[in-house]
Amino acid sequence: MIDEHDIWQALRELPDPEIPTINLVDLGVILSVELDAGRRCARVLLLPTFNGCPAIELMRDQIRARLEQLGLEARVELAREVRWSTERISAAGRAALASAGIAPPGVPGSTLIPLIEPARCPHCGSRHTTLESAFGPTLCRAIGHCRDCQQPFEQFKPL
Amino acid sequence: MALETPPATQERDHTRAALAELLLALADDEFVTGYANSEWTGIAPILEEDIAFSSLAQDELGHARLFYELLAELRGGAVSPDEIAYDRPPEGFRNAQLAERPRGDWAYSVSRQFLYDTADYVRLECLLGSRYTPLAQAAASVIREERYHLLHAHTWLARLAAGDTARERQHAAFTALWPDALGLFEPLPGEAALVESGIQPAPSAALCQRWLEQIEPMLRQLGLPWPFAQRAAGWEPLLAPHYGGRAGRHSREFAQLYDTITSVRRLEPGAQW
Numbered sequence: 313m314i315d316e317h318d319i320w321q322a323l324r325e326l327p328d329p330e331i332p333t334i335n336l337v338d339l340g341v342i343l344s345v346e347l348d349a350g351r352r353c354a355r356v357l358l359l360p361t362f363n364g365c366p367a368i369e370l371m372r373d374q375i376r377a378r379l380e381q382l383g384l385e386a387r388v389e390l391a392r393e394v395r396w397s398t399e400r401i402s403a404a405g406r407a408a409l410a411s412a413g414i415a416p417p418g419v420p421g422s423t424l425i426p427l428i429e430p431a432r433c434p435h436c437g438s439r440h441t442t443l444e445s446a447f448g449p450t451l452c453r454a455i456g457h458c459r460d461c462q463q464p465f466e467q468f469k470p471l
Numbered sequence: 472m473a474l475e476t477p478p479a480t481q482e483r484d485h486t487r488a489a490l491a492e493l494l495l496a497l498a499d500d501e502f503v504t505g506y507a508n509s510e511w512t513g514i515a516p517i518l519e520e521d522i523a524f525s526s527l528a529q530d531e532l533g534h535a536r537l538f539y540e541l542l543a544e545l546r547g548g549a550v551s552p553d554e555i556a557y558d559r560p561p562e563g564f565r566n567a568q569l570a571e572r573p574r575g576d577w578a579y580s581v582s583r584q585f586l587y588d589t590a591d592y593v594r595l596e597c598l599l600g601s602r603y604t605p606l607a608q609a610a611a612s613v614i615r616e617e618r619y620h621l622l623h624a625h626t627w628l629a630r631l632a633a634g635d636t637a638r639e640r641q642h643a644a645f646t647a648l649w650p651d652a653l654g655l656f657e658p659l660p661g662e663a664a665l666v667e668s669g670i671q672p673a674p675s676a677a678l679c680q681r682w683l684e685q686i687e688p689m690l691r692q693l694g695l696p697w698p699f700a701q702r703a704a705g706w707e708p709l710l711a712p713h714y715g716g717r718a719g720r721h722s723r724e725f726a727q728l729y730d731t732i733t734s735v736r737r738l739e740p741g742a743q744w
Binding site: 447454 | 519522523525526527529530531532533534536537605608609611612613615616619622623
């Protein structure tokens with residue numbers, strides 16, 4: 313008999329469409345999973361990351377397709393009451409980002425200008441880095457530069 | 472807390488209509504600004520800025536969609552956010568005229584981004600306290616992303632000011648931009664009802680003063696044009712603001728932009744992507 317734990321496990325197999333080394337559960341975008349009494353329908357609450365992120369529709373389709381394989385009809389809804397934040401990324405998720413060469417996000421600053429804290433270089437581990445641009449290949453990533461190993465790198469923006 | 476105690480029907484309808492105007496103004500500012508920013512994709516002076524302006528555009532369109540969604544919900548879900556965004560005549564747009572001007576030179580675009588995003592930030596901060604819960608939630612979501620826009624805006628403000636020709640162009644840009652920028656705080660139709668009901672916790676005039684107080688030290692320090700006189704009530708503009716956008720009156724330049732924005736949609740209305 314299928315239960316909610318199985319659904320969470322299945323969702324762990326789904327990669328983020330833009331950063332495939334991290335899965336949707338570790339990214340923290342799954343707020344909740346509910347199975348109805350008949351165990352035929354599942355309601356998944358999904359948290360958008362950046363508002364303009366085009367991956368959200370892909371995530372929705374992926375979740376629906378995966379749960380269909382489990383014989384479930386999935387209702388994937390966007391949650392607006394709870395906001396996703398980079399603090400929802402799990403320890404495993406942070407490690408997955410680092411292994412893909414993306415510096416994990418720092419703590420979102422309370423000041424007007426975030427990202428002042430230098431990121432740790434994902435190549436050599438140095439803290440001797442600068443922020444080159446707050447904008448990178450996707451909305452959630454910024455570009456840093458390491459003064460020690462002289463390499464550019466991507467960093468996940470704290471949100 | 473949502474608006475749980477409905478006032479008399481007529482008053483309620485009036486407040487609802489004013490709320491729709493507010494959502495449309497917020498959405499249209501972001502929508503049109505997003506389009507304008509996207510014009511730099513592929514042609515910005517350096518690759519990083521190509522990416523930055525494209526990302527700014529993507530962010531703003533995402534914010535616009537969020538506000539159009541709120542409006543669609545308010546209208547009972549009978550129209551989709553896309554229909555609201557694209558299926559209107561030009562006079563149905565409520566963006567300030569600042570958003571619709573051609574991108575101009577680089578100094579003009581980054582100076583506009585500075586004025587727009589600093590103003591937008593003040594507006595969003597105010598809406599965090601909105602008594603219309605969906606709007607307060609949207610503001611809380613959007614404002615976190617806008618901090619990255621501010622970082623970009625501040626960086627370029629200082630960078631251009633430190634230049635030579637760049638500084639001259641920056642001066643010219645600010646001179647041209649001020650009347651349009653003040654138009655961002657044109658009071659909305661029905662604003663009294665919005666303030667009264669707590670949907671918009673402060674009137675536009677107060678927000679405008681808050682904005683000017685915030686940016687004045689930076690702009691004056693850099694010696695940029697500051698066409699205001701200090702009065703007991705705050706900063707008084709020495710030039711006439713370009714109002715009209717919030718009432719659907721747009722510049723001639725908007726006609727062309729409108730044409731571009733809606734061109735694909737008009738090719739085949741209702742097409743599924």
